[in-house]
Amino acid sequence: MAVTVGGSGSQTCVIGTEHTLLDVNTAGTYSLGLDAVNFANGDYFEVRIKKILKTGGTLRVTYFMSYQDAQSVEDYGKVSVPISNALTDAASLRFTLKQTKGTGRVVDWEVLKFA
Amino acid sequence: MSDFPSRYARLATFSTFDFDASGFDGSLKEQAILTSHAWPVANKAILTPITVRTLFLIRKFWWANGSAVAGNVDVGVYTMGGARLLSTGAIAQAGTSVIQSATPTAGPPWQLMPGSYYLALSASSASATFISTTSPAPREMQTSGFAEAVTANPLPDPITPATMVSNIIPLCGMSDAPVI
Numbered sequence: 001m002a003v004t005v006g007g008s009g010s011q012t013c014v015i016g017t018e019h020t021l022l023d024v025n026t027a028g029t030y031s032l033g034l035d036a037v038n039f040a041n042g043d044y045f046e047v048r049i050k051k052i053l054k055t056g057g058t059l060r061v062t063y064f065m066s067y068q069d070a071q072s073v074e075d076y077g078k079v080s081v082p083i084s085n086a087l088t089d090a091a092s093l094r095f096t097l098k099q100t101k102g103t104g105r106v107v108d109w110e111v112l113k114f115a
Numbered sequence: 116m117s118d119f120p121s122r123y124a125r126l127a128t129f130s131t132f133d134f135d136a137s138g139f140d141g142s143l144k145e146q147a148i149l150t151s152h153a154w155p156v157a158n159k160a161i162l163t164p165i166t167v168r169t170l171f172l173i174r175k176f177w178w179a180n181g182s183a184v185a186g187n188v189d190v191g192v193y194t195m196g197g198a199r200l201l202s203t204g205a206i207a208q209a210g211t212s213v214i215q216s217a218t219p220t221a222g223p224p225w226q227l228m229p230g231s232y233y234l235a236l237s238a239s240s241a242s243a244t245f246i247s248t249t250s251p252a253p254r255e256m257q258t259s260g261f262a263e264a265v266t267a268n269p270l271p272d273p274i275t276p277a278t279m280v281s282n283i284i285p286l287c288g289m290s291d292a293p294v295i
Contacts, residue, residue, distance in 0.1 A: 041196035042273050066228040069196035101198035101273070 006030055006113040012106050013099035018048075021109050024093035027086045028113045032095045034078040035108040036071040043102030044068050049083055050094040059094050068101075082114065129171065130288030131234055137164040137260040151181030151212070151244045155281035160237035160267035162193065162276055163284065164260035167232060172224035176203050177216035177295045178236055178287035181244025184208040188243070189270045190217070190287055193233040199272035200232070201225050208243050216295040224291070233276070236287045237268040245285040253279040 007022035024030060032049060039045065045067045050059040063080060085092045095111055130136065132149075176190040191202025203217035219225055238245070251259075261284070262276030 042194070042198050043196070044194055044198050044200065064226065064228075066230075068194035068198065068230065101194070101200070102196075 001115045004113045006111040008110040010106050010108050011097055013097065013104040015099055015101070015104055018096050018098040021095040021097055022111045023091040024085055024111075025088050025090050026113070027088070028115060029082045029084045030093060030114070031082045031112050032080040033110045033112065034097070035076060036067060036078055037076045038105040038107060039067060039069065039071050040102060040105070041069045043105060044100050045107075046098040046100060047078075047080070048096045048098070049080060050096065051083060051085065052087060052089060052092055055087055055089060057089075059091060127292060128288055128290040129165065129167070129234075130286060131163040131165075131284060132286060133165075133288075135166045135168060136234070137166070148250055149246050149248055149286060152247045152249050152283055154238040154241050154243045154245065155283055156265065157186070157241045158237065158239055158266050158268040159281065160235050160264045160270060160274065161281065161283060161285060162233035162235045162262040162264065162274070164195070165232055165234050167227055167229050169229060171227040171289070172291045173201060173219060173227055173289045174223040174293050175216045175218060175290045175295055176287070177214055177290060178285060179214050179246035180208060180210055180212060181246055182211055183242060183244045184211055185242035186238060186240030187268060188215070188236065188238050189268055190234075190236045191219075191270045192227065192289070193235055193274055195231050195233065197273040197275060199270060199274065200227070202270045205239070205269040208238070214295055216290075233262065234287065234289065235270055235274070236285045237270055239268040245283075247283050247285040249283050251282055251284070253282045256282060256284070
């Protein structure tokens with residue numbers, strides 16, 4: 001199975017703003033990875049993966065995860081479960097990051113595409 | 116990431132006296148005698164550490180008023196690092212010897228992911244009473260993970276947890292149900 005980078009970057013979080021990390025419009029299976037090294041006590045992050053179920057459909061939150069405070073050095077890497085897409089809408093899948101508490105952090109991220 | 120099984124396993128309610136509230140699987144629970152006690156200091160908050168094992172939807176916070184009511188009450192959830200996630204805001208304490216509830220200012224429902232948190236209650240008046248226990252000594256509460264904060268009504272964001280000096284544990288909680 002070929003594994004390629006669907007997208008990557010460093011997101012500077014603005015408190016209360018949901019940042020779109022990547023929109024996907026290509027069929028495949030995807031997984032989001034985050035680097036939590038900059039998370040600190042008093043921070044709170046929400047991670048969402050949204051998906052449409054048919055062409056022209058509406059994005060719905062399909063997977064949600066939250067992280068609070070500084071993370072263990074043994075757990076800086078956060079990886080989502082894979083999610084599949086067969087559609088070609090501009091935003092068939094959407095990966096977002098929202099920091100709601102603390103000081104805005106820079107979070108490195110990567111979306112891998114499997115096949 | 117959340118997945119289907121956790122959603123169907125979620126709890127309906129959670130209180131400071133549940134088994135997943137720290138200290139209440141051992142001696143503190145056995146010692147607990149729930150009766151009406153006055154709040155120790157005006158504007159103090161008591162932070163009960165809780166472990167949420169499955170996804171929890173918060174629709175209401177509730178607390179148990181004692182034999183006299185006074186001032187305002189604020190109940191909410193904090194991260195262990197002190198970030199306020201959700202709270203009721205200042206609510207006038209009303210009704211003696213009843214369960215009083217309030218809707219969080221954000222949501223509802225508000226989705227709490229599995230993890231460790233503080234369930235906090237603060238009261239603006241030392242004349243306010245709550246169904247609670249004063250059985251454990253502060254050192255027992257310290258070793259069970261409790262914390263407190265002064266000048267904390269309404270509940271501030273963030274909050275700075277401090278070492279327990281008081282020894283009251285109020286009966287309060289959060290619920291997925293729209294009616295308490």
